[in-house]
Amino acid sequence: MRSIYCFIVIVALVVCSVEGKAWQANYDEAKIPKYTLPDPLVMADGSKVVSPEQWRTKRRAEILDLFKKHVYGAMPSAMSIAHVDRVSFIDNALAGKARLLQESFYFKKDRSGPKIDVCVFLPPKTKKVKAYPAFLILNFFGNRTIHTDENIRMYTGHARLKPGRAGRGGKWPIEDIVGRGYALVTACYNNFDIDHRVQGPKFDDGVHQLYPKYQGRSDNWASIGAWAWGMSRILDYLEKLEFVDAKRVVAMGHSRLGKTALWAGATDQRFALVISNNSGCGGAALARRRIGESVWRINTSFPHWFCAKHKEYNDNENVMPVDQHMLISLIAPRPVYVGSATGDKWADPRGEFLSCVGADAVYKLLNTSGLASHSLPAIEKPLVGTINYHLRKGKHDVTKFDWTQYLDFADRYIK
Numbered sequence: 137m138r139s140i141y142c143f144i145v146i147v148a149l150v151v152c153s154v155e156g157k158a159w160q161a162n163y164d165e166a167k168i169p170k171y172t173l174p175d176p177l178v179m180a181d182g183s184k185v186v187s188p189e190q191w192r193t194k195r196r197a198e199i200l201d202l203f204k205k206h207v208y209g210a211m212p213s214a215m216s217i218a219h220v221d222r223v224s225f226i227d228n229a230l231a232g233k234a235r236l237l238q239e240s241f242y243f244k245k246d247r248s249g250p251k252i253d254v255c256v257f258l259p260p261k262t263k264k265v266k267a268y269p270a271f272l273i274l275n276f277f278g279n280r281t282i283h284t285d286e287n288i289r290m291y292t293g294h295a296r297l298k299p300g301r302a303g304r305g306g307k308w309p310i311e312d313i314v315g316r317g318y319a320l321v322t323a324c325y326n327n328f329d330i331d332h333r334v335q336g337p338k339f340d341d342g343v344h345q346l347y348p349k350y351q352g353r354s355d356n357w358a359s360i361g362a363w364a365w366g367m368s369r370i371l372d373y374l375e376k377l378e379f380v381d382a383k384r385v386v387a388m389g390h391s392r393l394g395k396t397a398l399w400a401g402a403t404d405q406r407f408a409l410v411i412s413n414n415s416g417c418g419g420a421a422l423a424r425r426r427i428g429e430s431v432w433r434i435n436t437s438f439p440h441w442f443c444a445k446h447k448e449y450n451d452n453e454n455v456m457p458v459d460q461h462m463l464i465s466l467i468a469p470r471p472v473y474v475g476s477a478t479g480d481k482w483a484d485p486r487g488e489f490l491s492c493v494g495a496d497a498v499y500k501l502l503n504t505s506g507l508a509s510h511s512l513p514a515i516e517k518p519l520v521g522t523i524n525y526h527l528r529k530g531k532h533d534v535t536k537f538d539w540t541q542y543l544d545f546a547d548r549y550i551k
């Protein structure tokens with residue numbers, strides 16, 4: 137009996153020392169610490185941004201730089217694609233509802249190093265359309281997991297991935313996407329950088345090995361940065377692909393990949409639209425609210441997602457020179473959609489909305505309609521504008537309701 141008791145105490149001590157402290161997420165609005173958001177329209181020298189010109193030529197660059205130094209790390213320049221190998225191109229995928237092009241690309245001439253396996257679903261061939269607008273979405277568990285169609289090749293990459301397993305966000309409604317006239321482009325995020333959640337941070341594999349100079353710095357290029365950079369490289373690939381109109385591409389992602397889509401949209405202005413679904417802490421949610429997942433929590437569970445400097449803001453969000461409304465501002469004036477869910481408290485749905493509110497002044501300065509209201513909308517009553525937001529019922533996921541809104545959103549701008 138006594139030895140069992142000792143065992144429990146030891147386990148408890150180990151758990152506490154691993155986590156560093158006992159911690160419980162706050163879900164109570166009344167317990168939010170006092171905070172003031174940095175103003176995206178005040179320059180580093182204290183002067184006010186009063187013209188779109190000042191935003192474009194000065195303030196935007198200042199904010200982008202702050203996110204690189206304090207949150208996601210440096211973003212290397214593009215690396216050109218050395219080879220694109222066609223694996224297959226079939227006309228009758230999804231029981232004849234789509235064409236499916238599968239290609240792999242490499243950055244190195246000898247095909248060593250990262251290999252990116254891309255899947256492009258296209259609407260059936262017609263004489264009318266040659267280049268389609270597209271949704272670009274990274275997936276979690278390999279291309280094969282987003283749909284049951286056996287024409288999709290099995291993932292051959294990292295062993296931790298289980299082929300055949302449904303991805304986070306469930307099976308994707310590819311028939312609806314191509315049926316509405318869009319291409320769907322996807323690759324597994326682990327192709328760019330393995331999500332070393334268990335092993336801890338490691339920045340010398342995946343695409344990080346292509347740019348060793350960023351390792352060990354306070355603004356080191358970390359995993360979200362590598363995935364976002366990967367989205368841009370897929371966009372480079374699409375610029376050369378005759379079937380997709382690279383000027384009409386949506387960067388979309390769910391959860392950690394929603395954080396990634398926002399950072400991709402911020403760093404690469406070629407993305408026409410950006411959609412972040414349930415992206416939460418480090419994504420659309422304001423860090424200073426500390427509701428649900430906090431900066432300390434995310435940096436402890438996922439030390440590899442953000443740069444080393446970001447750890448300085450653990451339980452110290454108020455001194456961060458940015459907050460996530462400024463990330464959304466970086467997407468302006470391009471249309472953005474932030475989707476939240478009532479049951480996704482960990483991601484702080486209200487905080488995701490308040491980021492949209494905080495970005496609104498920038499969108500308005502840039503002569504767009506911005507956000508239609510500064511009050512949290514009713515459940516499943518989307519706010520439609522240049523900044524779009526909805527709060528749907530249910531849990532952390534990408535549902536049919538979400539997809540309907542995202543397709544309507546894309547129709548408004550890039551159809």
Ligand code: GCU
Pocket residue numbers: 304390391392393414415416417429434437482
């Ligand atoms: C965890 C993490 C979130 C993240 C999510 C996901 O819940 O705490 O920040 O968004 O995983 O990517 O699934």
